[in-house]
Amino acid sequence: MSQVILIIAIIFGSVTVTTLGCVWMGTSYYAKKRGLTKGASQREIEALQQKLARVQEEVVNLRKEVKRLITIAKGGVE
Template sequence: MEVTVIAIIVLGGLVCYWMSLSYAKKAKGLEKGASQREIEVLQEQVNHIQEEMVALKTEVKRLIQIAKGIDE
């Protein structure tokens, strides 16, 4: 009887330990996943800004050519 009670207590402790490890891994994975999503959003923003910079450079070059044409 005592052995059964001890075995149940030990198994219960092991199950609790296993569940806590599983939860910790899941929580860590969710944090990592959120970070990955944030990185993807930031990368999209950087790409958008780079596209805008290219468009602005083109527009500035065009305006400079217009100004030179007017000045000449």
């Protein structure tokens, strides 16, 4: 009998955790989506702009490196 109760408790706990997880993910997604479309905070926008600037710098650096490697591969001098 105690094994049946334990199995039922495990099943109930699993269903509860799964349900709460789905609700949490749905509400956080909605809040994130709503925040970005209806005016995200200035701090978040600035952080995104900084990340974008860093990515752009990385792209420029990667292009330079690829050009350098192509030159070396063709037998040119660096």
